[in-house]
Amino acid sequence: MTADAPQLTLGILGGGQLAQMLALAALPLGVRVRVLEPDAQAPARLCATHLHAPYTDALSLDVLAGCDAVTLEFENVPVQALTALEDRVPVRPGRALLERSKHRAREKEALRAAGVQTAPFVVIETEAEVGGALEQVSGRGILKTSELGYDGKGQARVSDLDGLRAAWNALGRVPCLLEGLVQFEREVSLAVARGPDRALAFGPLIENVHRDGILLTSLFLEGDPQEVQAREIAGRVAGAWELEGLMTLEFFGLPDGDLLVNEVAPRVHNSGHLTQDGGGISQFEAQVRAVLGLPLADWRPLHPCAMVNIVGAEGKTPDWAGIDALPGTRLHLYHKAWRAGRKLGHVNLVAADEQTLRARLSQLETLIP
Template identity: 75%
Template sequence: MTDQPSATLGILGGGQLAQMLALAAIPLGVRPVVLEPDAQAPARLCAEHLHAPYTDPAGLERLAQCDVVTLEFENVPVEALDALRGRVPVRPGADLLARSKHRAREKAALREAGAKTAPFVVIEQAADLQGALRQVGGRGILKTSELGYDGKGQARVSSDFELGQAWDDLGGVPCVLEGLVPFEREVSLAVARSAAGGLAFGPLVENVHRNGILRTSVYPAQSPDGTEARARDMARAVAEAWGLEGLMTLEFFQLPGGELLVNEVAPRVHNSGHLTQDGGGVSQFEAQVRAVLGLPLADFAPLLPCAMVNYVGVEGAVPDWAAIDALPGTHVHLYHKAWRAGRKLGHINLVAPDEATLRERLRVLEGLIP
């Protein structure tokens, strides 16, 4: 006889996020099962790997036997979610996923929830291009409504000619034209919510991107007093309005003075939250596992200043692993993925006793990673 907790967690997707979700689930007595078509999926190393398409009937049947199913990423076929509907709880649910994976629907729903966004215009046909740039302030970023990530599926434009050319280059598919805003920094914050309505918040993290891909995340963010409280209020409003069950990450533009505009929403753990793995508190991965399984929730901000640097494949260059290992406070997380230029291959977390030491060591660490 045993009174140890036991549950099975299904995950749609088997990449590095699923790998880290699985690693957080196992110590809680939870058995992870991933459905992923890639034979070399990172999560295969620590979870039962159902090597099949996301719409495979046998694979979906196995997921339907789990206690709950969650998502590693948003671009899961709707057919997979439809096949699971009514058979097993899927958290977050199909309605929230459909909203967050489509930029036009997402931005409209954010505003309905009371969150502010940059000015935007929905472009669905050629006629919508007329006057669109003027409506968002004369300069903007054209983004495909679906399937864009890490800087893909988007283009900066500053004239009507560039806008028309960009729309053609993106395939003439439905897009959103967002106005450029004079932000001081980019920050993010995650919120976890259980089916019963319990809430927990992650830290306010400061982010820097390079070539459209997140380069560094730092906690605590160098933001004016009250910024984190505003981010929490906005995250709470969106999570409750959207009926979140699971974890959601909001990316913000911070304007001068601390005003926040929501840039994007990810209905899952997020690259910017990786630093919670080694900061001494609950990680974002454990928070998502707890939220979808209905386990007790607590805020998951790190206990110490910490940072994350992404390791992305760069042609002709490799990180100085020996020097990284020798730098105090580093924690290397590799994804066991085949090398490819521009691909996220891992990340390095850095923890320090105080903010000044963290910033100093972070400058050294960035110099060791191309």
């Protein structure tokens, strides 16, 4: 940025670790950040102006309306907040996309409408719809609440009618989605950004491993054979949904080589954290650029890289000295209070070649419980 370049301000709904990393990516671009977040200990408060108030607070929304654009840190934001902003400031992604992506049934239906494969599913909103639902998804599935729930929360695996009834009752008898189980070989993700000029840019295809519903590791290697297919699907959904901003698609890789879309997040994604240290621009800079209408280009690491999440574990602590001593590591902590099962940070790992990366990743996984 030159001395006479215009100063931009970005508003973010949400002030957690993703907002923190978005703000850190925005600052070198000359962009100041304001976050609206009801948690007094919001991680983003350390590097952005923190509007400490409910998401629907009128005075705080007035402050965000004075930004050049507003984006989302996560999807569990009240739609009313976007409604209050949308005629006053560009909100990217917008209300319609948020309403779709935060509701699992609407999301699946919109993906199908865009011509994209998903797991078989059936919507359950009343007790009468529980009976016969499993037969529509081949007898086994995962019951998920239509709204809220993440990192494995708000869902239960079921294989018979009694189990389905018990799961629906345990989830509060709220509207749910029953997804059929899919036989897949791996889980991958890819992000797509679309500016207000409709120009598209893509992140890399990343392979992911989960444990107990929480992302454990992510891996990027150049030349993934399914990347072209993933980009085509992501671009199709971005166009059909009229995306402005950035969103991440999670896929199941099927044995026949096809990709099936599992979920869509209207934001940067945990799996994309490895782009921070791989040598190219990060997913966070890509979202900032897309939201503010700055020039966009594909973002991808220049070297093989991986990410390992640090999740609170009862009675266990990472080997901090061992992590620091392992070549190619870079630690990112979120300044969050410890809690079992809570994401507290991540470690990115970069190496010159695949063999070295995999060997060091195996070492790193032993250092993080």
